[in-house]
Amino acid sequence: MTIVYEMRKELGLLNIICMLVALGFLALAVISVIASGDFLTIDNLFIITVSLVMALMFAVNPLLYLKSEGRLRAPFSKKAIAPQIRDEWGQIRAQAPPLLDAKGRAVPPDVRAMVARMDRHKEAQKAQELS
Numbered sequence: 001m002t003i004v005y006e007m008r009k010e011l012g013l014l015n016i017i018c019m020l021v022a023l024g025f026l027a028l029a030v031i032s033v034i035a036s037g038d039f040l041t042i043d044n045l046f047i048i049t050v051s052l053v054m055a056l057m058f059a060v061n062p063l064l065y066l067k068s069e070g071r072l073r074a075p076f077s078k079k080a081i082a083p084q085i086r087d088e089w090g091q092i093r094a095q096a097p098p099l100l101d102a103k104g105r106a107v108p109p110d111v112r113a114m115v116a117r118m119d120r121h122k123e124a125q126k127a128q129e130l131s
Contacts, residue, residue: 015062022062025055 029051036044066072099107
């Protein structure tokens with residue numbers, strides 16, 4: 001348990017360092033644009049291009065990590081709206097989204113039942129490990 005916590009702290013620290021370096025390279029590109037007298041020189045365009053590419057290189061890993069954790073939504077994608085169902089008291093409760101396969105098709109009921117059994121088995125194993 002402590003190893004996982006330490007790895008998370010290290011991963012968070014590395015992501016913060018990567019984002020700071022990426023912001024530093026973006027600042028270098030902005031300073032190069034502002035401070036240069038003539039914007040369209042080969043040297044100035046080279047410094048700006050290299051700075052932007054390096055900023056991209058350092059920003060990719062933290063952004064992909066945030067996306068994998070579900071904290072960063074893909075731009076221009078629509079949110080899935082969960083269908084609303086009213087219970088016997090008239091209150092609205094959200095229905096769980098349907099289980100989909102890799103191609104986005106609905107999973108057959110027998111496969112859904114197998115997945116539910118595996119989930120219950122995993123939960124039982126976790127409860128057994130904790131006790």
